[in-house]
Amino acid sequence: MVKLDGIIEFIAVAETGSFTAAARRLKLSTAQVSRMISALEKRLSLTLFYRTTRRVSLTDEGNTYYHHCKQALEGLELAEQALGQLHVVPQGKIKVTAPHTFGELQIAPLLNDFVVAYPDIELEYELTNKQLDLIEGGYDLAIRVGQLEDSSLIAKRLGSRRLFVCASPEYLAIHGTPHSLSELKHHNCILGTLEYWRFEENGLERNIRVSGNLRCNSGPALLDAAMKGIGLVQLPDYYLADAISEGKLVTLLEKSQSAQEGIWAVYPSRNLSFRVRTLLEFLLEKMAAAP
Numbered sequence: 001m002v003k004l005d006g007i008i009e010f011i012a013v014a015e016t017g018s019f020t021a022a023a024r025r026l027k028l029s030t031a032q033v034s035r036m037i038s039a040l041e042k043r044l045s046l047t048l049f050y051r052t053t054r055r056v057s058l059t060d061e062g063n064t065y066y067h068h069c070k071q072a073l074e075g076l077e078l079a080e081q082a083l084g085q086l087h088v089v090p091q092g093k094i095k096v097t098a099p100h101t102f103g104e105l106q107i108a109p110l111l112n113d114f115v116v117a118y119p120d121i122e123l124e125y126e127l128t129n130k131q132l133d134l135i136e137g138g139y140d141l142a143i144r145v146g147q148l149e150d151s152s153l154i155a156k157r158l159g160s161r162r163l164f165v166c167a168s169p170e171y172l173a174i175h176g177t178p179h180s181l182s183e184l185k186h187h188n189c190i191l192g193t194l195e196y197w198r199f200e201e202n203g204l205e206r207n208i209r210v211s212g213n214l215r216c217n218s219g220p221a222l223l224d225a226a227m228k229g230i231g232l233v234q235l236p237d238y239y240l241a242d243a244i245s246e247g248k249l250v251t252l253l254e255k256s257q258s259a260q261e262g263i264w265a266v267y268p269s270r271n272l273s274f275r276v277r278t279l280l281e282f283l284l285e286k287m288a289a290a291p
Contacts, residue, residue, distance in 0.1 A: 006040030007069050009033045010048060014066045015138055017056055067135075074271040090275035091120035097134075098143035101219045103127040105238055107143050110286050114279055121275060134268050140276045146261045153266040156280060159287040160260040161236045163198055166249040170229040178232070181208050181256055188231030190222050191215040197234045199256040206256075263287070 012022035013033065023030040041048050048062035058066060098107040104127060115123050126132075134142055134153065148155055167177075167187075178187055181199060189197070189210035196207040212231050216222055219239050226233035227248045243249040265280055272280065 003043070006036040006043075007073070009036040010040055011066065011069055011073065013037060013049065013056060014058055014062065019056060071269055071271060074269055074273065077273055078271055089120055090118050090278040092273070092275050093122040093124070094141070094275055094279055095137075095139045096123070096125040096141045096143070096279075097132050097137070097139050098125065098127055099145055100127045100129050102145055102236075102238070103143065106287075107283075110283055113286070114282050117282070118275075118278070121279075134266070140267060140273075141279065142266045144264045144266055148262075148264060148266070151266075153268055154270055156265045156267075156284070157262050158265050158283055159263040161238060161263060162260050163234050163236055163258040164240055164244075165197065165232055165234045165252045165257075166226060166240055166244065167232045167252060168227055168229045168249055169247070171226075171231065172250060174229075178252060181206070181253065184208055184210050184232070188212040188214075190225050190231045190233045192219070192222060192234075193217050198258045199253070200258055201256050205258075 009022060009026065009028070012025050013019055016022045016025060019033050019037070020030050023033045026033065037048065044065075046061045046065075047059050048065060050057045050059055096107075096111065103125070108125070108127070111123060111125055115121055131144075131149075132139060132142065134140075142153075143158070145161060175187060178184055181201070184197070189212040191210065191212055191214070196209045199206045199208060210232075214225055214230055216225070219235055222233050222235060223239050223243065225231070226235075227243055232252065240249060240251075244251060265283060267276070267280075
């Protein structure tokens with residue numbers, strides 16, 4: 001029979017990178033945590049951690065053991081939840097990451113609504129355009145946009161977005177309206193981080209190199225520049241919806257719009273805790289109802 005002695009302590013040290021921090025998390029003494037880990041390593045005949053004066057890190061064997069132990073404990077948590085009431089109120093900590101601007105505009109309000117609906121949840125979310133390591137950072141869920149990289153993460157599609165080319169009526173009145181991709185070279189194109197814009201023609205993706213006298217890595221700043229008549233802009237739909245409906249911007253080259261890109265929730269394990277599963281279902285419902 002598999003012994004569970006030392007498993008909780010092992011996971012705590014693996015996730016905190018410190019015997020002292022693990023002891024603090026478990027409300028145990030550092031010496032007790034150290035003894036449990038040593039006994040576990042002796043029982044397994046393996047070294048689970050590299051120990052230096054500055055840090056503690058997992059060995060390759062320890063990393064493999066961690067993932068299996070973590071999954072097993074999550075399975076036990078699900079088993080206990082299944083024995084509880086059918087309508088358990090989710091509680092506990094959830095850690096989420098999302099792209100910066102998309103997170104600010106679309107995801108953060110939904111996460112805040114979730115906390116309002118479930119006040120026993122302790123939610124921490126980080127908005128960044130970096131592809132964070134979910135396991136290393138202790139994240140339960142990540143929101144990502146576009147094509148996903150191949151990985152061991154599980155992905156659930158929440159929705160989609162599409163890029164639009166727009167310009168203000170004032171700009172078009174002075175410079176004319178482009179009707180084909182080849183005409184873009186005659187227009188001032190406001191640039192973001194890329195040197196090209198993305199389109200789709202006859203089912204094929206096309207990247208068109210464009211140029212202009214303004215460049216910025218902020219979507220809201222590009223939107224403001226376009227509304228002030230500086231030039232054409234290509235942005236995701238969630239930036240443009242209000243400006244288009246209010247007549248401040250006009251959509252262009254609609255026959256060559258880019259294909260829809262996925263908006264994804266990704267997570268490291270299929271065995272989601274009840275609280276994370278509740279958040280995922282909440283996001284699915286709210287994003288499906290969004291215009």
